[in-house]
Amino acid sequence: MNLLIKIFCLAAILNLSETFQIYADVEKYNVKWEIDGDLITFSIEAETTGFVGLGFSRGGGMSGADIVVGGVRNGVPYLEDRHAISRSTPILDEEQNVELIEAFENDTHTFIKFSRKLETCDEEGDVAITEDTISLIWSFGATDDLVYHGANRGSRSVNLLDPQGPENPDLSKYKVWELRTVKAMPAADTTYWCTIHKSPNVPRKQHIVGFSAILESPSAYVHTHHMEAYLCHVPPGMESVFETYLNHTGEDCYYPDDPDFPGHFCESIAYGWAIGGEVVLFPDHVGFPLVSGEYFKLEVHYNNPNHLNDVAFDTGLKLYYTEDLRVLDAGRIAIGSEINFTQMIPPNSEKFVTVAHCDVSCTAELPENGVALFNFLIHAHLSGKKLKVRQFRNGEELPWLINDEHYDFNFQATRPFRKEMRLMPGDHLALAGGRTGPPLNHPSDTDPIVELPLEMQGRTFSQVVESVNWTPEVREFYQKVTRFDRHDAYCRPSGVQVKVGYPPHGEDYVPGDVCERRRR
Known part of the structure; x- marks a missing residue:
């Protein structure tokens, strides 16, 4: 189960109406x-x-x-x-x-x-x-x-309770930067395709104030599942390599044929769109900085379950920007698990929980007064059914930052917070993703990306997993280890690597029961 949550942050208080x-x-x-x-x-x-x-x-x-x-x-x-x-x-x-x-x-x-x-x-x-x-x-x-x-x-x-922006926003007042991919979709169930792009030449800092998907044909609507733009951190002397790939058709993100493709230098998530998402506009006083000469990687998830051949279409992201700077610069924080063979659900599992952490080593450098959070996007693959972000501060678990008990893989919109949520220096965030439902017969039945081409003494990773005698005791032990043991955590871009688990805290947060209060 691949888990990711992206949260948009700003250093200001937001006022969201309860009526909309x-x-x-x-x-x-x-x-x-x-x-x-x-x-x-x-x-x-x-x-x-x-x-x-x-x-x-x-x-x-x-x-x-x-x-x-x-x-x-x-x-x-x-x-x-x-x-x-x-x-x-x-x-x-x-x-x-x-x-x-x-x-x-x-x-x-x-x-x-x-x-x-x-x-x-x-x-x-x-x-x-x-x-x-x-x-x-x-x-x-x-x-x-x-x-x-x-x-x-x-x-x-x-999401019935989410505040919404204007029904038909006027986008004509903004300039547009397109990160566009034009390609014949590979004839495979799932393909992650990456291309390199460069920010437009602007005379001074601009503000990106929103984004939307480029879906200009029925094929694009049907076969584009989600897209993410990553900011690239270019090592000294590597600019010419990135320039080479600006007009390149791209490479498979995880198994590139070209060993020189520089996608691995692009790991900071900047913008993301997923199926179900519409035009996203940020609050009127907030913008993401845009400057000349930055490189971005666009990662497109093509969904082609029928293995169609020679289906070509344009897809990508439109970023809306303005030279009229907003009051505040915004930033992003992403929490998640890297994709590797440990992201495994035992065969015939009805319930399983995967956890990722963002601890004090990542949040210590936040401003003294913290940051307000205004948007979020949650993402998991097909086996993910529930997603929750827990927040810990000074030995106490606060009300959940995000909770969706009925996550839908085919509906992943960028969502606004209903009320101000604040992230403070020293806070610890834990992303918990779970699956419930009919047993999985195979560890990768519902998550194609988990099907890694690993060979272990002549056997694939899936065959090794299936050969384990998954007794109730083994399942319980494996779940306990993956859920509560220390994790290897990596905080970008600082490069800090730590061992991390749930922080010491009092009682777990439990939401109030409206119905119990009414019965009293």
Whole structure:
């Protein structure tokens, strides 16, 4: 399981409203929602005069989903709180935890507005709305009879509580620097392809204020899974080598044919986009410095499960910048595990946790008053299902910095923090990634990059792993070692290498139980 989290930092306090609106559009179904305290209100417009359904699903399908069905039947508005236990007619909840505000229809469309609590405490029928990734599932029927909806359905992963920027931002006022890759995608399941780029020639420092993906064709949308731009640290006398590769088609990031390709000098993550991400604009007083003559490596993850040949398309990143400097410079911190053979999940595992640390050796040089955090991006491969960043300070675990209990590999947006989170000198961060679910039959079944070409006395690494007698005792020991033993940590760019594990602290942080408080 490859884990990574990238956090954007600035030296200022952010004020984020607790009330905001965001929109999700599909062809014949539009939904918008608004948060106010512990209440969420949905407004739906659907091209039908029959029933309209909206569901909240942790896994993306109907099974286990919390579903609301409403409409106008014989001139009378109605709304029902239901849940699904399979791909069949949703069951009416014993507790009705939705409130109909209004519902009406015209000759072609139905309009519904309703509200519910974020946490209804109905464990049987409802799904809590939290900061986790969740799938909105939707459907509508030709009549108000609750029968199979046919093709009138869909789903979309969202983060319902995340504050959002403007719906249609004006990007014309910014200059654009493109890190573009033009290539025929390799005919392999997964390819990480790297190219070298150079920052534009600017007369003085500029500020990068946002970025977006270059996805100009259907193939680019389908086959570009994620991209990252890395800042290169060029050794003295190596500029000519980097210049050679500026107009180069690139190399496989991990197995380059050209031994002189300088990608290994580029390890500081600068910008990242993943499937599900949209245009990202930073707060109005924050910008990332841009100067002339810096080299960057663009790493593109091509996803080609059908091994298609000769599919060529443009992809990459657009960086938006301005000469009107913002008040504050921003920076980045990345926490994660390097990809190697120790990133292994034993065969037939239902649960497993991987941990990475960022300790005081990395945070000691922060400003005395610390830094405020405004955006984050979490990333793991297919076997990652839960991701959490724990924060420790002065022997105490603080509330979790980031927590997503339902991470979706196919939805990895750059997300804003809902409220100010601060990182102080001496803080310790621990990234914990876990998988749950059906047993893995093979240590690399769901993570192609773990399939390393290692040979051990004539056997591959996977064969060696499968040959181990994974008794419950061996599994428990291996999990304990990988989770709680000391790790080799490397702090870039300082180059500090340390042995690190969880710091001494009191009780582990446990979030408050809203439902328990209500029952008192």
